[in-house]
Amino acid sequence: MRQTKTSIPALLAQGARNGIPIGMGYFAVAFALGIQAKAAGLTPFQSFLASLLCNASAGEYAGFGVIKAESGLWMMAVITFVANARYLLMSAAMSQRMDPAGKPIHRFAMSMYITDEIFAITIARPGYLSPWYLYGAALVASPCWAAGTALGCVAGDVMPARAVSALSVAIFGMFLAIIIPPARREKVIAALVAVCFAASFAMSRLPVVSALPEGTRVILLTVVIASAAALLFPVPQKPREEEAEEKGGAGR
Amino acid sequence: MSHYVYILVMFAVIYLIRALPMTLIRRPIKSRFIQSFLFYVPYVTLAVMTFPAMIDATQHPLAGVLALVVGVVAAWLGVGLMPVAVLCCVAVFLSELALV
Numbered sequence: 001m002r003q004t005k006t007s008i009p010a011l012l013a014q015g016a017r018n019g020i021p022i023g024m025g026y027f028a029v030a031f032a033l034g035i036q037a038k039a040a041g042l043t044p045f046q047s048f049l050a051s052l053l054c055n056a057s058a059g060e061y062a063g064f065g066v067i068k069a070e071s072g073l074w075m076m077a078v079i080t081f082v083a084n085a086r087y088l089l090m091s092a093a094m095s096q097r098m099d100p101a102g103k104p105i106h107r108f109a110m111s112m113y114i115t116d117e118i119f120a121i122t123i124a125r126p127g128y129l130s131p132w133y134l135y136g137a138a139l140v141a142s143p144c145w146a147a148g149t150a151l152g153c154v155a156g157d158v159m160p161a162r163a164v165s166a167l168s169v170a171i172f173g174m175f176l177a178i179i180i181p182p183a184r185r186e187k188v189i190a191a192l193v194a195v196c197f198a199a200s201f202a203m204s205r206l207p208v209v210s211a212l213p214e215g216t217r218v219i220l221l222t223v224v225i226a227s228a229a230a231l232l233f234p235v236p237q238k239p240r241e242e243e244a245e246e247k248g249g250a251g252r
Numbered sequence: 253m254s255h256y257v258y259i260l261v262m263f264a265v266i267y268l269i270r271a272l273p274m275t276l277i278r279r280p281i282k283s284r285f286i287q288s289f290l291f292y293v294p295y296v297t298l299a300v301m302t303f304p305a306m307i308d309a310t311q312h313p314l315a316g317v318l319a320l321v322v323g324v325v326a327a328w329l330g331v332g333l334m335p336v337a338v339l340c341c342v343a344v345f346l347s348e349l350a351l352v
Binding site: 021024028029032041042043046049050053054055056058059060061062063066067073076077080081082083084085086087088089090091092094095096098104107108110111112114116117161162163165166167168169170171172173174175176177178179180181182183184189192193196197199200201204205214217218221222225226227229230231233234235 | 255256257258259261262263265266267269270271272273274275276277284285286287288289290291292293294295296297298299300301302303304305306308309310311315316319320323324326327328330331332333334336337338339340341342343344345348349352
């Protein structure tokens, strides 16, 4: 089955339209992230640049923590890797849906904007992934993300403590919105989240380990808990439809 | 050290994470352990970063606990990313009017 040809401007417009609600959500969450950037000592321009380049919520949050703690660059690299490891999976999933006849440059450009939300709307479309649809969404959403971060960094300190306190949980609310729906569908993930909360709480309160930087605790807990989960509850290996597609040589 | 160096390292690592699988992987990963590990990583990382940081972020810890409960319930009911974030903020703001 051949994909119907849609013009590049039409795909850009479709992406941009679906990028609007994403951008609105980004703006609010990025504002809270900007407060974190400010707390880490970044200037509004630095926070703007970081968001424009990185397009990551949890990743930037963890990264700003490293800057705040003045940990080394290797720590920045390791923590950024751990906090963003999920994009490896999304990127891998997207690699299976790329048009083999497409220009390789698209793979490099699209990678820049693999965020939870843009990944979700891009991969939800049937057939080969459309680079232009993704660019349209990114063109709207990414500036919102960067501007929101800068504004949070600027306005964070003129805002009343009540408002800062309220906004500071926005980013955690977003994390919950990512992890809880799968936890509802799969008991193992629900149990995993509970174990993570308990272990993380214990490590933040117990003597000795609580003295470790937050990023180090995150790495330790992630490696230990995810390894244990992988050993105890290996994910079933499903027959890959992508392979069948490859053999069939046709897009969906 | 300059913040720009940190930002550059953060950008480089994030970009490589996103670009390497896209550009290099042509076949599915075979190891079941690595598949499973990578499958669980995002949930574990996000969960660990959320708690207890969420209750330490607010002026009053109870407000954070309330926001956590509100967020979990809203996300459980399938409310979207932005509404969950907003609901958590509202929970903190309203409860701190009474608590702080």
